[in-house]
Amino acid sequence: MARLNTQASVTETPAIADEPSHDQPDDTISLDVPVQLLTPENSRSETSSNNEVTVPEEKPAPRRRSTRVTRASLQAPEIPEVTTSHIEDTAASSSQAYVDSLVESKRTRSSLRNSIAVMERSNDMAPSVGDNMVADYNPQIPQTPCSNSSQEQHMDETKPSTQQRTLRTRVTKVLSEVVETPQSETPMQNDSQSPIRRSTRLSFVSKPIDFLERTSALLGKRSRELSENVKEPSRRSSLRPRITAPKEEPAASIPEPSASKKRRVSESDVSKLHAAEDKVPSEEPAAPSPPPRYKPKRWLTHGLYTGQEPSNSPPKQRRSKNSSKTTTTPAQRRLLPMPMFGGSRMIENGRDYVLPFDVFSPLPSGQPKPDEWRKTNKNVFVGDAASEWKANKKLELSTCMCEEDTGCDENCQNRYMFYECDSGNCRLGPECGNRNFSELKHRTKAGGKYNIGVEVIKTSDRGYGVRSNRSFEPNQIIVEYTGEIITQFECERRMRTVYKKNECYYLMYFDQNMIIDATRGSIARFVNHSCEPNCRMEKWTVAGKPRMALFAGDRGIMTGEELSYDYNFDPYSLKNVQQCRCGSENCRGILGPRPKDKDQRAKVEEKAQAEKEVKKPAGKKRKLADAESADSQKGKKRKILNAKSIKAGVKKVIAKATARGKTGSKKTVKSATTTKSKAKKTVTLPKVKAASRVKATVANASQSKGKAAKTKVTATSSSKGSSVLKRPSLETKKKILARAKGTGRASPKKSPANTKKGDAKSPRKPAGEKVPAKSPVKPRVPPSKGSVKKVTKSVVRTIKGKSS
Numbered sequence: 001m002a003r004l005n006t007q008a009s010v011t012e013t014p015a016i017a018d019e020p021s022h023d024q025p026d027d028t029i030s031l032d033v034p035v036q037l038l039t040p041e042n043s044r045s046e047t048s049s050n051n052e053v054t055v056p057e058e059k060p061a062p063r064r065r066s067t068r069v070t071r072a073s074l075q076a077p078e079i080p081e082v083t084t085s086h087i088e089d090t091a092a093s094s095s096q097a098y099v100d101s102l103v104e105s106k107r108t109r110s111s112l113r114n115s116i117a118v119m120e121r122s123n124d125m126a127p128s129v130g131d132n133m134v135a136d137y138n139p140q141i142p143q144t145p146c147s148n149s150s151q152e153q154h155m156d157e158t159k160p161s162t163q164q165r166t167l168r169t170r171v172t173k174v175l176s177e178v179v180e181t182p183q184s185e186t187p188m189q190n191d192s193q194s195p196i197r198r199s200t201r202l203s204f205v206s207k208p209i210d211f212l213e214r215t216s217a218l219l220g221k222r223s224r225e226l227s228e229n230v231k232e233p234s235r236r237s238s239l240r241p242r243i244t245a246p247k248e249e250p251a252a253s254i255p256e257p258s259a260s261k262k263r264r265v266s267e268s269d270v271s272k273l274h275a276a277e278d279k280v281p282s283e284e285p286a287a288p289s290p291p292p293r294y295k296p297k298r299w300l301t302h303g304l305y306t307g308q309e310p311s312n313s314p315p316k317q318r319r320s321k322n323s324s325k326t327t328t329t330p331a332q333r334r335l336l337p338m339p340m341f342g343g344s345r346m347i348e349n350g351r352d353y354v355l356p357f358d359v360f361s362p363l364p365s366g367q368p369k370p371d372e373w374r375k376t377n378k379n380v381f382v383g384d385a386a387s388e389w390k391a392n393k394k395l396e397l398s399t400c401m402c403e404e405d406t407g408c409d410e411n412c413q414n415r416y417m418f419y420e421c422d423s424g425n426c427r428l429g430p431e432c433g434n435r436n437f438s439e440l441k442h443r444t445k446a447g448g449k450y451n452i453g454v455e456v457i458k459t460s461d462r463g464y465g466v467r468s469n470r471s472f473e474p475n476q477i478i479v480e481y482t483g484e485i486i487t488q489f490e491c492e493r494r495m496r497t498v499y500k501k502n503e504c505y506y507l508m509y510f511d512q513n514m515i516i517d518a519t520r521g522s523i524a525r526f527v528n529h530s531c532e533p534n535c536r537m538e539k540w541t542v543a544g545k546p547r548m549a550l551f552a553g554d555r556g557i558m559t560g561e562e563l564s565y566d567y568n569f570d571p572y573s574l575k576n577v578q579q580c581r582c583g584s585e586n587c588r589g590i591l592g593p594r595p596k597d598k599d600q601r602a603k604v605e606e607k608a609q610a611e612k613e614v615k616k617p618a619g620k621k622r623k624l625a626d627a628e629s630a631d632s633q634k635g636k637k638r639k640i641l642n643a644k645s646i647k648a649g650v651k652k653v654i655a656k657a658t659a660r661g662k663t664g665s666k667k668t669v670k671s672a673t674t675t676k677s678k679a680k681k682t683v684t685l686p687k688v689k690a691a692s693r694v695k696a697t698v699a700n701a702s703q704s705k706g707k708a709a710k711t712k713v714t715a716t717s718s719s720k721g722s723s724v725l726k727r728p729s730l731e732t733k734k735k736i737l738a739r740a741k742g743t744g745r746a747s748p749k750k751s752p753a754n755t756k757k758g759d760a761k762s763p764r765k766p767a768g769e770k771v772p773a774k775s776p777v778k779p780r781v782p783p784s785k786g787s788v789k790k791v792t793k794s795v796v797r798t799i800k801g802k803s804s
């Protein structure tokens with residue numbers, strides 16, 4: 001509904017009186033809002049009225065023009081000079097008459113006829129300003145757009161009558177608005193019972209009121225004085241609010257409104273309307289017109305470069321909580337760097353800029369999925385494993401001593417021991433940088449390709465593999481290796497029965513002589529071997545329980561890279577030697593370590609060559625070759641060590657290891673010949689080996705500096721494709737050991753049998769668990785439980801004895 005903002009007009013009136021009207025066309029335009037929005041219907045009448053406004057007699061009322069009046073039209077040359085005094089005089093005289101008549105009509109509560117009579121009278125009295133409209137008013141002429149347009153055609157001939165009609169149209173329009181507005185807000189508006197009856201008489205009644213208001217607006221101060229004297233409703237700044245005041249309006253007195261049609265208005269209605277107007281205090285200050293409700297313009301605070309602060313560091317996630325780093329370096333961005341920053345990083349660090357995985361996908365989606373893969377993302381104890389686990393569970397405790405300013409960096413004792421920090425063993429909280437599994441948990445929970453970060457792919461010659469869907473920082477945790485935790489006995493049983501025809505095994509040493517069988521397990525089981533891997537497998541103790549996970553190597557992982565780690569595979573038997581197809585420059589040729597013995601190496605190479613020829617006949621695909629190879633091996637079942645032979649071998653080895661450990665010479669013990677199988681088996685006995693290592697370490701720590709240094713050098717030089725995690729410096733190690741000795745803490749109690757062969761950087765790295773038994777051969781069979789227990793115990797005792 002359009003508003004009649006009389007107040008605005010009044011305010012502007014002096015300007016009009018002082019200056020020619022064409023000087024302020026814009027003001028006039030902007031303040032005059034008496035009409036409805038332009039519709040196809042009313043636009044025509046609007047046009048006609050606009051044209052008519054240019055008539056000289058209309059000059060004093062430029063504010064009635066709609067916003068569509070142009071400056072040019074206002075400056076039309078035919079407009080005669082009309083002095084402001086003339087305007088005022090004429091307007092005053094006519095409005096005076098109107099005021100009088102209206103007052104009279106109000107006093108007497110005159111009827112509709114009175115109103116009409118007043119109009120006629122005023123018309124006679126004030127012929128010059130918009131007054132002809134009343135004199136010439138002919139209610140017989142329908143005010144339709146058509147009639148208006150037809151009037152336009154004869155405008156030149158019938159100027160006075162046209163003016164009148166125009167003004168009359170306006171008055172009618174305004175009056176209809178005036179009358180309809182309050183109705184729409186009265187309680188009666190929803191009264192569907194009362195039929196809508198409209199009458200054109202309403203406009204006749206309201207005309208004087210409206211005209212008076214207009215006159216008041218035109219005359220400004222003078223009009224106000226007049227109206228004050230007579231207490232006219234012409235002071236109203238707006239028609240709407242007063243008329244809509246529902247308090248005086250009996251619900252039944254006002255008929256239902258109609259948007260399109262006029263309604264019948266009774267005399268009483270009109271008089272009530274006037275009464276309502278009168279009740280409004282006449283001295284009420286005109287409310288300032290409300291500011292236009294534009295939406296405040298908002299300027300973007302974020303732009304293309306937001307969050308792209310140049311930085312040389314790769315984007316980090318939770319691991320960046322390392323306080324020593326966070327305090328010194330600026331906050332890391334979370335988004336990929338802009339190409340220019342990526343460029344600088346590439347120049348400085350030699351690392352390529354990589355697009356997000358969903359932009360650049362090196363392999364098309366829809367990779368063939370492995371058929372028989374039952375997935376589980378948690379370790380599940382099967383059979384006797386759980387009870388055995390509990391029975392043998394060692395109390396493994398470690399508390400880090402890290403300070404907030406350093407955070408749990410590479411010198412963190414927990415990290416060194418492969419213990420994950422948590423609220424129980426670390427006081428740093430989120431500043432701690434040693435919570436890999438916790439980070440992984442969050443990522444897994446968040447879900448999505450990026451957070452999970454890995455997917456299965458089909459390789460050309462190694463079966464399935466795993467590739468990254470995102471980049472990983474160096475040493476960042478990638479995926480956990482989970483599966484069924486089974487006992488040694490169960491493992492053998494499965495090998496003999498369920499997996500006897502399998503080519504791939506997903507078995508890996510875990511902890512306490514247990515084995516993870518990832519046949520039902522996580523995606524990590526598909527990670528292939530490489531002699532130059534980009535990842536490594538590590539066992540950590542998390543909340544007192546061992547867990548294994550794949551970590552990014554030193555170089556980090558780029559999007560789309562195939563993940564691999566060194567199986568450090570023990571073929572167990574020559575016939576189980578598998579040819580390696582990792583394709584790296586330093587490929588050893590077989591899965592597993594290169595045999596040191598020359599003869600054995602020659603045999604292995606021969607075997608690998610033979611396998612190559614059998615498995616890759618010209619023109620034949622690997623699958624077929626594999627099948628053939630499998631056929632050729634039918635009947636030649638792998639020999640699985642029985643308990644007796646294992647025991648015998650283990651006894652031998654333990655005896656050797658104990659002897660060597662005492663002398664402090666060799667730390668690794670290998671090779672056990674089984675009685676039943678004539679083939680020479682290479683049995684790695686990690687626990688025995690680890691025992692020697694721990695012993696040696698303790699011995700070294702307690703000895704002179706030079707010796708310790710020597711140990712370190714030896715260890716470093718013997719590391720091969722090993723852990724990338726920076727391990728504590730020699731001094732830190734000594735400190736830790738000294739602390740352990742001094743306080744008798746349980747922290748270094750982690751099973752010494754877990755130390756990994758060749759992983760000199762991390763002397764406590766569990767060797768047995770790190771070497772996957774996943775292969776088409778039997779898993780490495782550790783010594784029988786009793787023997788291992790004995791060994792472990794003796795080792796622990798040795799440590800304690802030394803330290804005390």
Ligand SMILES: C[S@@+](CC[C@H](N)C(=O)[O-])C[C@H]1O[C@@H](n2cnc3c(N)ncnc32)[C@H](O)[C@@H]1O
Nearest residue numbers: 462463464504526528529580581582774775776
């Ligand atoms: C744990 S599975 C890895 C997933 C396996 N590719 C699959 O399709 O399920 C280990 C087996 O993958 C194959 N493999 C892994 N790495 C290999 C490599 N570098 N060269 C040849 N074969 C490999 C071997 O058959 C091995 O026994």
